[in-house]
Amino acid sequence: MLNLGKFARCGLFIGLAFGVPGCATDALKQTSASPDTAWSPDGTGAGDFSVPPNPEVARLPAGIQSGKPYGLPALIDLAQRSHPSTRIAWEQARQSALAVGMVEATFLPILTANVIGGRQDIVTPLPNLEGGTDYVSTTANGVAPNLALQWLIFDFGQRQAWRQAAQQNAYAANVNFNGTHQALIYNVTRSYYMYGAQKSSLAIAQQALANSRRIQDAAEARYANGTGTSIEVAQAKQLAAQSNLRLVQAQDGLRDAYQDLLGAVGISPRSRIEIASSANAPLPSPRALPTDALIKTALARRPDVLASYAGMKATEANVRAANADFLPKVYVSAVAGTNNTSLQTGNLPSIGGATTASGVLVGVSIPVYDGGIREARKRQAKSTTAAAAASFEQTRNAAMREIIVASDTLRSALESYAAAVALTDASQLTYDAAFDAYQNGIGTVTDATAAESGLLDARLARSDAHAASLIAASTLAFTLGAMTSSASPARATAP
Template sequence: MRRHCQSVRERAPKFGPILCVAAILSGCVADSYRDAPSAPDQAWHPKDSTGASSDFSVPANPEVAGSSREVKVNATYGLAELIDLAQKNHPSTRVAWERARQAALSVGMVEATFLPVLTGNVIGGWSEVVTPVPDIEGGTFDLTTTVKGATPNLALQWLVFDFGQRQAWRDAAKQNAFAANVGFNGTHQALIYGVTQAYYRYDLAQTNVKIADQAVRNSREVMAAAESRFKNGTGTKIEVAQANQLAAQARLRRVQAVDARRDAYHELIGAVGISPRSEIRIVSVADRRLPRASALPTDKLIETALARRPDVLASYAAVKASEANERAATAEFLPKVYLSGIAASNQTGFQVGNLPEVGVQTGSTGVFVGVSIPLYDGGLRSASRKRAQSVTASAQASFEQTRNTAMREIVIASDNLRSSLEAYAAATELRAAASLTFDAAFDAFRNGLGTITDVTLADSGLLDARQAQAEAHAASLVAAASLAFSLGAMTSSTSPLTTVR
């Protein structure tokens, strides 16, 4: 590098130092690769690290881990309490809140462009000029001229008329702010719906554990009856072995049910937005009354729902905002009228050689009106307007798609609710029949009139019937929540479909 600088200096003595510095800086930029991995198959490590090239671990940063809120209380949480907890703790609500605040500030920023801009400026400086002047003896002497001064001023600029461009920007900002506010409420609705779904799935898992417990108790009774028959000489070892097998299967099913309940609990905690280490007790809704089957939503009901769904409203606001931006792009082709004013004072000192300094102080004010007329910009404004028109067309198509999707969701949710309620009614009848079958088969076996095979089949049928009823009950609650969400009616923790009765 030193030789390079010397060569450059020899070639261009006047600019050698500058070129040498530039060469050094360019070398520093090229040397920045030392901070990147040395090869595609070599691990990256910080400079002060001695990690192996095959160790692709990354340095830990304790600040990233942080700490999330843990909830460990003795109180029991129902659905409404879980929703309130989620609305206070889930990060998505804070994100949506900040976005709404940012959109509101954007409106204020656009409205500020309607007002004049007043700036204060101070310009000061000093200048010295040395001029060789011939003297009477044929030589020269240096004449030094010094000028120094300061000029403070106040300047006012005001865009008086722009053919509605700023108004269009304000309309677009207000529509975006409305969409952000609607999105904030929509985030809460989606959070309520997510917690509700997870809550019902957890309750189903809890019910399955209870069903598995009952199956374990039934298997123990069957095993006790088989052992009693064997001791009395009316049973066989095969029946005892089959009874033990039935008990083992029941215990395995309970282990699986408990594991599923643990997974459902973590899903619910995640939906609430609190730490997975939280420990809370949850109210069961296994005996909650189900809603009645409703007919297919009418066109009027769908129109009412669409008029209050956050996603549809936000999509429509995006259309109106894009239309306003299109008007603003069109106004860019038209003149603009400005008003400006200035008030300034000037304090200047002037000195030549050894003569006394001469000071000058002046003041000035003025008001000006100007018109800016765009003539040629290489097609920039035209391209901007075409882009705004394309954005509007895209927003309109997106709005139509969002509205159609919302209508389809309402119809599907209604069909799912009706099907789930029908499935629950059928599962309830199945459970009643399976209970009678198991009781009859068990009594017959205990009295020596039936076989262990009949008891096993009846027990499996009863277990399946109980699980089918529990799943149909949970599915009906989820379907009812889905219908309420699609209709835009799941708006708080005290909504009818989220309140435990």
């Protein structure tokens, strides 16, 4: 007599064994059939390469609506509260701190509670007296709970090396967190001064348009009195049209600068806030090239240099951990548990029993052969350390170069501003004289328009040089590691 149930179960297991791999390959139907066929959620691949919309990602964040003017310190404070980069850096620092805790936890024993239970049915064929076969079923079941302890008590400093590496990585993450705030302060400061430059350009374009219309009015008045010509009127109208085009371009530039500033602050582009003017911001005094002492002070506090150095130290600790892989490890283990079992055969009464066991073991694990895995890890750790050392040297050299270049840029910007101020004063005198001469009939419209264009260029050059000086001063403060609070830009540009 065949046991059909047993064969049915075996057939089910065999079917599953051959059928499961097909499920993995069927997952390819969830993507495109070929590189030039569009993907679609229904798997048909029909249509263009658009994607189905997801309303959950289309929610618009509420923008800030405020009529009060935001100066640079207020914008920096708002950015430090609102910009996502600060929250990202903060979470990364917390993750690194938790990594230190996880490594320190390896110094403690591991205690686990386990419960093993099961049931086993055994069918044994036995010949009977009639020449046939009888089947005797035996059922065994039991539960074995136990409590196990594992404790690595000595590993030649491997865990200590891991802890030092984690601590260095956590230090680097914390330094990067502060560095993120420094970079944020600098970006907001730079965008603020660029917005101020565009705002000044708009005011200059408006004044230039007013001057052009004065010349146009004068040309039309002279033409009406019979002392002018239609060519002069046409030239004056052309100048006014050019000034109007510059005004439109300046308005567009101001809108772009406003969005750049909102992006630097990290708030919604739908925000409507008033920005205080930076036209009267004081400029710093010219400075000589940074001394070696100043550069050393800057390198000792720059976040990128400190983080790179900590990363190099972390790789050195990983080398020590890799060397410890070649040494023995001493561990202690203990177990305490019980075993409750029962056995029943056929129609006989069941037999049960309960046992307890406990023990403590001390062992030594000595690595002998692993196919070169440990050696490869050690070489990999040494290679990573060499790369980290080179990266640190590169970061330090780049920091020194940034400090020197920023100092040179500030000096050049201040010199350009002084030259632009002198040019603006001279251009203003030229324009006033040319306009008065043309208005009184002793000058030409060509001289007046040329003087007006020269005055416009001079004013724009002065505005650009003023903003460039403010940005250069902020850049120098940032490269020196001194852009640390909302008051830093004010200190950087103080005379």
